[in-house]
Amino acid sequence: MAVQQQLDAVLSAVGQGVLVLDSDFRVVRLNAAGRRLLDMPAALAEPGVPARDLVWHCAERGDFGPGDPAELTAEFLALLTLREAHAFEHHRPNRRVLAVRSQPVAGGGVVLAYSDETDFRHAVDDLHAANSTLERSVGDHAQTIARLSAAVEAVNGRVEEAVRDKARTLALVNHALRAAAGSLHAPARALLAGPLGPVERGHVGDLLRSLDSLRLILDDLGDLVRLESDEIRLLDSPFTVETVVGSALTALGEPAEGRDITLLAEIDPAVPATVVGDAAWLRHVLVELVGRAVRDNYAADITLRVTPASLPDGRQGLRFAVGDTGPDAAEELRAWLTQGVPPLDAALKRQGWRGLGLHICRRLVGLMGGEIGVEPGGEEPGPDGTRVLWCTAALPALAEEPAAAAERLPLTILVVEDNPVNQRVNAWLLRKDGHRVAVVGDGREAVDLAARGGFDAVLMDLDIPGLDGIAATRAIRALPAPQGAVPIIAITSSALPDDIERCRAAGMDDHLPKPVNPAALARVLERLIGPASGGASAGDGGGPSGEGDGADGGFDGGFDGGVLGALEAVIGRDKVLELVGDFLAHAREVDDQLAIARDLMDPTIFGAVTGELKTMAGTVGLTGVYQSAVALERAVRNGDEEGIGAQAAHLVRQMAVGVERLRGQWAP
Secondary structure (H helix, E strand, O other): OHHHHHHHHHHHHOOOEEEEEOOOOEEEEEOHHHHHHHOOOHHHHOOOOEHHHHHHHHHHOOOOOOOOHHHHHHHHHHHHOOOOOEEEEEEOOOOOEEEEEEEEOOOOOEEEEEEEOHHHHHHHHHHHHHHHHHHHHHHHHHHHHHHHHHHHHHHHHHHHHHHHHHHHHHHHHHHHHHHHHHHHHHHHHHHHOOOOOHHHHHHHHHHHHHHHHHHHHHHHHHHHHHHHOOOOOOOOEEEEHHHHHHHHHHHOHHHHHHOOOEEEEEEOOOOOOEEEEOHHHHHHHHHHHHHHHHHHOOOOEEEEEEEEEEOOOOOEEEEEEEEOOOHHHHHHHHHHHHHOOOOHHHHOOOOOOOHHHHHHHHHHHHHOOOOEEEEOOOOOOOOOOOOEEEEEEOOOEOOOOOOOOOOOOOOEEEEEOOOHHHHHHHHHHHHOOOOEEEEEOOHHHHHHHHHHOOOOEEEEEOOOOOOOHHHHHHHHHOOOOOHHHOOEEEEEOOOOHHHHHHHHHHOOOEEEEOOOOHHHHHHHHHHHHOOOOOOOOOOOOOOOOOOOHHHHOOOOOOOOHHHHHHHHHHHOHHHHHHHHHHHHHHHHHHHHHHHHHHHHOOHHHHHHHHHHHHHHHHHHOOHHHHHHHHHHHHHHHHOOHHHHHHHHHHHHHHHHHHHHHHHHHHOO
16 A cells, blocks of 8 residues: 555656556556646546546547547557557647657556647747748848849949049040140250240240159159059069168259258168168159158258168068158148048149159058158147158068178180170179170171180170071080080070070070179079189080079069169269160150051061160160060061060050169169
């Protein structure tokens, strides 16, 4: 009796419904939770009631779905006879879902455990419904995002096309204005040479100054077009800070002298002597800042100070500070920084104002990883009464190269070159390193001299009279040793594989692009002849270096500043500036000449344009222009109209880069 009471207590305490049937499938016990879940009348829950009566009651009220209650009852009772544990569901008419687990009892009988899973099932159904809704929503959002992305892409395309159209329009306007200004410049200068009175001469002088100001504005407009078109790519080339600073101050020497202003430079000893960056654009920014200080300043001195600086992104760079500057220059820069626009109401009234300059400088300094600003930030000068314009730029120090293992002994070198200027330049480059040089301008002379022997190397131009460079090389290689084994270095205007292969097949040991870069020449001689030489050398028989030392030559994006530096030592700075001025003047006509040649597809006009351009570009160190002109000549010779158009366009781009480099470093 005590066991029965304990069992009753346990069954009453559990939350599940429990139905115990004996071996005859009669009710032994249906606890209170079972009666509640099954909504079973008390009379059917009494011990001894046949299970058939309980099941029939449930079937008759629809617990097992539609159908004959007798059949439904039989099916359910058949489940009770299974001698293995199993589970099934009992769906009540009131939409309650009962999970049923049947457990056979040893010796006969079965225990049924009922659990109400209605809320859980509803939660699962709700979760499935929510998940389906979410999936539909995600799909709808994905379609919306795809539509928006396509719309944004289309808008971006239209914006980019509009920017390109604007850039093209500005370029056309720039070109037209340059042509108009250029047509006025020559007659105005001619007037000054005639008999004019003081008043008329003053008017003509004003006209020329206005034209010069217009030219500067057009230069700024051209730079802006390139910035807007994302055509400016800064170079990473080594240069000396002192040279760029000195070049910027030299460019402003005349206007400073006109205002009795002394330009000074102070470079902190901690500043690296040589850094890596774009010297031409840095000089452009410095000239703009110092120029504004000169224009607005009436003090005796203006100092450009260079110090190390830590940039916002953590990189090391340099800070360039210009002070003391006048209040107008500080006000203009401050307005650009705070308002994004120049103070037009006052600035446009000042003669020589160029609002685009600061905008371009801000963009350039940003490309250099730096900032631009003015100190102090307010309108009043600093405690010492000064105002300072400043900018920073990421200019890492050039890693020092290890010292040479041995000092080179003087060599005897034969230079084969027919251009007088290139003869002097190449000879000067070699002699400054202590070498002995013989120069000839004819291929046959070169063969005759080489046959006499005594040369350690030959620099062979390819385009020379008599025998060309290829034929002269073959003739030298036909000589007996050691004369026929002398190292021969091609001086070529092309680095194309076919041309280099022609040089190799003729017997040349290496090649250098025109004009010759001093560092590249020294490396080639070092490799072919070694660090020491005792007279004529047979060479090492090595093949061309391809695009290694001979090809890169340390060139600055198609511009070799070493050529003009060498020329300056030979013919003087004034002559170099004159050459640069002639080239810049000629460059303004090249676009129109190429356009005419393309329209007419006239080989004669192309030849005239490229022939003169090659000579002038090679003289001022524009290797990119020189090689582009050679490639255009080749396309013209081959009658390749598609190639002509592509090479002509490439030449125009190289000209723009070359003019920019010359203006940045050697503009008169």
